[in-house]
Amino acid sequence: MEYHGLLPSWTALVLGVTVPVIWLFYSRNNKKPYAKIPVLSADRNEYLQDGRGLLERGKKFQSCFQVQTGTNFKIVVPNRFAAELKNHPDLSFNDAHARDSFTSYPGLQPFREILENDTFIQEVVRKKLTQSLGLITEALVEETQLTYRDLFGQSKEWQTRVIKSDVQDIIARLSSRVFLGLELCRNKDWLDITKNYTYSSFEAISELRSHHALARPILHWFSKNCTQARLYYKRAKVLIQPVVDKRKAQLQASSGEGEGSSKTSDAIGWMVECARGRKIDYAAAQLSFSLAAIHLSSETMTMCLLQLCDMPELIKPLREDCRRVLDESGWTKQALQDMKLLDSFMRECQRMRDLLATSMLRFAKSPVVLSDGTVIPKGSTLMVMNDWAHSSEHFPNAETFDMRRFTKLRERPGEQNQHQFSSPSAEQMGWGFGTHACPGRFFASNEIKIALCILLLDYEFEYVPGDDPPQDIKHEIVRLSDPRARMRIRKRERNS
Numbered sequence: 001m002e003y004h005g006l007l008p009s010w011t012a013l014v015l016g017v018t019v020p021v022i023w024l025f026y027s028r029n030n031k032k033p034y035a036k037i038p039v040l041s042a043d044r045n046e047y048l049q050d051g052r053g054l055l056e057r058g059k060k061f062q063s064c065f066q067v068q069t070g071t072n073f074k075i076v077v078p079n080r081f082a083a084e085l086k087n088h089p090d091l092s093f094n095d096a097h098a099r100d101s102f103t104s105y106p107g108l109q110p111f112r113e114i115l116e117n118d119t120f121i122q123e124v125v126r127k128k129l130t131q132s133l134g135l136i137t138e139a140l141v142e143e144t145q146l147t148y149r150d151l152f153g154q155s156k157e158w159q160t161r162v163i164k165s166d167v168q169d170i171i172a173r174l175s176s177r178v179f180l181g182l183e184l185c186r187n188k189d190w191l192d193i194t195k196n197y198t199y200s201s202f203e204a205i206s207e208l209r210s211h212h213a214l215a216r217p218i219l220h221w222f223s224k225n226c227t228q229a230r231l232y233y234k235r236a237k238v239l240i241q242p243v244v245d246k247r248k249a250q251l252q253a254s255s256g257e258g259e260g261s262s263k264t265s266d267a268i269g270w271m272v273e274c275a276r277g278r279k280i281d282y283a284a285a286q287l288s289f290s291l292a293a294i295h296l297s298s299e300t301m302t303m304c305l306l307q308l309c310d311m312p313e314l315i316k317p318l319r320e321d322c323r324r325v326l327d328e329s330g331w332t333k334q335a336l337q338d339m340k341l342l343d344s345f346m347r348e349c350q351r352m353r354d355l356l357a358t359s360m361l362r363f364a365k366s367p368v369v370l371s372d373g374t375v376i377p378k379g380s381t382l383m384v385m386n387d388w389a390h391s392s393e394h395f396p397n398a399e400t401f402d403m404r405r406f407t408k409l410r411e412r413p414g415e416q417n418q419h420q421f422s423s424p425s426a427e428q429m430g431w432g433f434g435t436h437a438c439p440g441r442f443f444a445s446n447e448i449k450i451a452l453c454i455l456l457l458d459y460e461f462e463y464v465p466g467d468d469p470p471q472d473i474k475h476e477i478v479r480l481s482d483p484r485a486r487m488r489i490r491k492r493e494r495n496s
């Protein structure tokens, strides 16, 4: 029959199209190791399960080495090259992160907003948020006090709380006060979206990275984390768009009345001002603030609280430092800079409990030659080791937690403005380093300081007696705090 005669040619056509497509896709996503750079591990599972341990082993090489990660081979560059790479024009932050974050998948638009919309978010943070820190200090203080009242109440009886979950709630609310203003910052729906979008999108990306490239385009439709990220993103759009529309109308009206638009003090207003005709997905942009702000700031603050519970003897001197500064100058931007002991404590926490074992993830747009002659080939991705933070060559007694380590360094002539929590450096790359060093670090520093300071002054807290010590969670190159860690907390009199 004619019908049967057609089968082989259809089969040939289907095979002729799909096999080359799959082959192309497969070969694009399974690059070989880069030439002339030693391979430490070609097994992606070694990196996925214990990237930190793996990279430690790579120190046996005197220079760069490469490892297979969830997304192709990456070149690991020793810490000593950070300074020469920090502003390199051929190294792209955006291209490297876009490749690792699957920004084309639905639900992950907020990552795209940071990485692909020119430098819009960076501009809003640098030009608007950082310049407004003086204006927003009072709002952050007020919101912290209200949040603590809602979460912990006024009781002088001990109550048991889960540290990380509470800290996420605190940071979500403080950040939302600044990014969205009073109208939405206490809206339960928004707080649910902002906190859970952050969590599910990072989990989604990590999950996608752990699967083979061929599986991802299908998997992302069924994965629970990806599905949740899509749903939270949709809910954010429904909630945010009317607020944006209203704000745009207000801004237009006020500029029409000659008031100018610089009076806005939340991110919707700043974004509208910075858009200058660019097409902005405001819901994605708002969520991109949440991603940056909530994930890393909550982890950082949680690590600080765990350190205080580990070493309760640090609480009294820190409390006294905060009280002294506030008695002298009240809540001002300057007061936050004067809390030098708290600042040094936070930097020491970031040094010892680093969230990322490497920094400066970059894509080489052209070959880059290091000072020892190593050639980073065009089209490769590199990351720089952040291990000086743990080396006694750079930090005497590096394995000991010394809350005063950085106040002592700041006492050296000419160094009073260095070694601050918000200062990126090659020895401590928790904020990254160079051109792309985190622009949100000044805000994050102030926000966490205010939250810690008020907690120290108004509450007593400690681990729940009898609980097992918390265990950090480590996967890929990331360290996260134990989500089960608990503290007990009770209200105290400020002057007791």
Ligand code: HEM
Residues within 6 Å of the ligand: 093, 114, 121, 122, 125, 129, 289, 292, 293, 294, 296, 297, 300, 359, 360, 361, 429, 430, 431, 432, 433, 434, 435, 436, 437, 438, 439, 440, 441, 443, 444
């Ligand atoms: C403790 C909290 C935070 C930590 C530890 C942190 C850390 C980082 C790191 C490591 C980078 C990459 C830098 C590099 O590769 O050189 C980065 C980039 C970035 N961060 Fe943060 N961050 C924090 C909070 C924030 C906040 C609150 C915001 C926004 C308000 C923010 C906005 C950004 C942006 C927009 C970038 C991309 C910079 C660029 O493209 O040049 N971050 N951050």
